[in-house]
Amino acid sequence: MKKTIYALILPLVVVSGLVFANRDSKIDTTQKPAANTLGAAAAKTEREQWEATAEGIKFRTWQASPEGIKVLDGAAKIREQLSSYSNMEAVITSLTLPPGSRLGFGIMASINGTEYILQFDADKPQLEQLRTLRVNDKIIIRSHFVSYAPKYAYPIISGDYVEKDNKLIFKRNPRKGGC
Known part of the structure; x- marks a missing residue:
């Protein structure tokens, strides 16, 4: 008799455990915040609204100015190397x-022949290695990203990887807790 009761209760416990486990996972997935992805039309509308603001007008004016054109041309020159994450040879002009x-x-x-700002998001030990660089040193750079802003007269490259004389000097640490 006891064996029969245990045989009936055991499947009941297993099935109810699975039901509650499935319920918990459904609750967890619904509680996660949805990624804020805009469709192409919504992004275009948002950009047009920003361009109508004073900051947007100022940015568009800068883009059409000779200084803005120079910066945008500099960013365009290295776009292919950035997208393929290939080596770029650079000469340090200022520390x-x-x-x-x-x-x-x-x-x-x-x-x-084009000047760039190399910006590094580095920890203290990595900064010490970067501080060993000197003017006119030839380095190899790899990066995924270039940016620009009206405040700066040069395109800004986010440094991901730097080597000098075939020795690694800097490699960006991946961000913790995300991409």
């Missing part, structure tokens, strides 16, 4: 950023 910069640690470098 300091232009006055008024708020980019953190960075250096100025020339790639194929």
Whole structure:
């Protein structure tokens, strides 16, 4: 008799456990915030609204100015190397950023005759290795991203990888808890 009761209760416990486990996972997935992805039309509308603001007008004016065109051309020159994450040979031209910069640690470098700001998101030990660089040093850079802003007269490359004389000097640490 006891064996029969245990035989009936055991499947009941297993099935109810599965039901509650499935219920918990459904609750967890519904409680996660949905990614804020905009459709192409919504993104275009949002961009048009921003362009109508004073900041958007100022940015468009800068883009059409000779200084803005120079910066955008510099960013376009290296776009292919950035998308393929290939090596770019650079020569360090300055160990300091232009006055008024708020980019953190960075250096100025020339790639194929065009000046760029190399900005690094680095930890303290990594900064020490970067501080060993000197003006006119030839380095190899890899990056995925270039940006620009009206405040700066140079395109800004986010440094992911730097090597000098075939020795790794800097490699960006992946962000914790995300992409």
